[in-house]
Amino acid sequence: MNSLSVYLTVAAVLFSLGLFGVLMRRNLIGMLISIELMLNGANLNFMAFNRFLAPEPAVGQIMALFIMGIAAAEAAIGLSIILALFRRLRSINVERAQRLRG
Amino acid sequence: MSGSFVIDSLAHAVFWVVVGIVFAGAALAVFPRNIVYNVLGLILCLTGVAALFLYLGSFFLALMQLLIYVGAICIAIVFAIMLSRPLHLEVPKRRMPKLAAGIGAASIFFAAIGAVAWKTAWKPAAERGADWTITTIGHLLLTRYALVFEVISLVLLVAIIGAILTTGFSRRLSS
Numbered sequence: 549m550n551s552l553s554v555y556l557t558v559a560a561v562l563f564s565l566g567l568f569g570v571l572m573r574r575n576l577i578g579m580l581i582s583i584e585l586m587l588n589g590a591n592l593n594f595m596a597f598n599r600f601l602a603p604e605p606a607v608g609q610i611m612a613l614f615i616m617g618i619a620a621a622e623a624a625i626g627l628s629i630i631l632a633l634f635r636r637l638r639s640i641n642v643e644r645a646q647r648l649r650g
Numbered sequence: 651m652s653g654s655f656v657i658d659s660l661a662h663a664v665f666w667v668v669v670g671i672v673f674a675g676a677a678l679a680v681f682p683r684n685i686v687y688n689v690l691g692l693i694l695c696l697t698g699v700a701a702l703f704l705y706l707g708s709f710f711l712a713l714m715q716l717l718i719y720v721g722a723i724c725i726a727i728v729f730a731i732m733l734s735r736p737l738h739l740e741v742p743k744r745r746m747p748k749l750a751a752g753i754g755a756a757s758i759f760f761a762a763i764g765a766v767a768w769k770t771a772w773k774p775a776a777e778r779g780a781d782w783t784i785t786t787i788g789h790l791l792l793t794r795y796a797l798v799f800e801v802i803s804l805v806l807l808v809a810i811i812g813a814i815l816t817t818g819f820s821r822r823l824s825s
Contacts, residue, residue: 552767552772553767553768554669555702555706556763556767557764557767557768558669558672558673558702560760560763560764560767561673561676561760562672562676562695562699563759563760563763564756564757564759564760564763565676565677565679565680565756566676566680567755567756567759568680568752568753568755568756569679569680571751571752571755571756572680572744572748572749572752573680574744575685577685577688577727577730577731577734578680578685578688580727581679581680581688581689581692581727582679582680584692584696584719584723585676585679585680585692585695588695588696588699588719591699591715592699592702595702595703595706595708595711596706598706598708599706599707599708600772600774601772601773601774601775602775602778603775603776603777603778603779604779604781605707605778605779605780605781605782606779606781606782606786606787606790607790609708609710609711609787610787610790610791610795612711613711613714613787613791614798614802616714616715616718616719617802617805617806618802618805619718619719619723620718620722620723620806620809621805621806621808621809622809623722623723623726623727624726624809624810624813625809625812625813625816627726627727627729627730627813628812628813628814628816628817629816630730630734631730631733631734631816631817632816632817632819634733634734640734
């Protein structure tokens, strides 16, 4: 159970599911949820390498903390953009937000 | 002797249960079309990842995961769902070719990453410290990683101000 490859595989599954969600969902909140899944896959990778390979165990934890901070900022700004878009379009379908299409 | 064996096998079994919870939560977060199920699945998945952090030896990170992700981000998403009422709005289904393309892209990515993870002969570092304490993390955050710490704080501040401005201005414009 405690081998690096198992954790890496779990993280890869999380990231792939998130990628699939970002590609397939048209609900903006659903895409945001998928992005959180992808960030968690990256986080799990950092912690696994930190546990099994890294010379200093504190560094990987600090990187994971930074990713959590970035994720919090991304969620805040993303949700506020979604709310603003919803007020203008009355919809959270991404394909309705076409005004900037070139 | 037998006691430690029992505890080891129990930890082993619980590990796979936790992995199952993570996968089930991730599938629940991506596949259902009802957005409330997605958020509940995300909460389940993030809690499972926190348990995996416990297995990886970091109690602190597991707590932070619960606090930041489950406690803050998921609740913020629930608030956004409440404020935008997307449940009543139907989004049409994806057509089959696009679905197949998405599945193909995700599985190609997974195959590549999985091959890298399993084929590489990972070598641990020659000298590995055993310093897992929160005290060391705090020291490093305020000495070696002080600049990154400040930048993250700035990013969070800008994100908060930007969120307030975005929602506030859009309300003024639309009314």
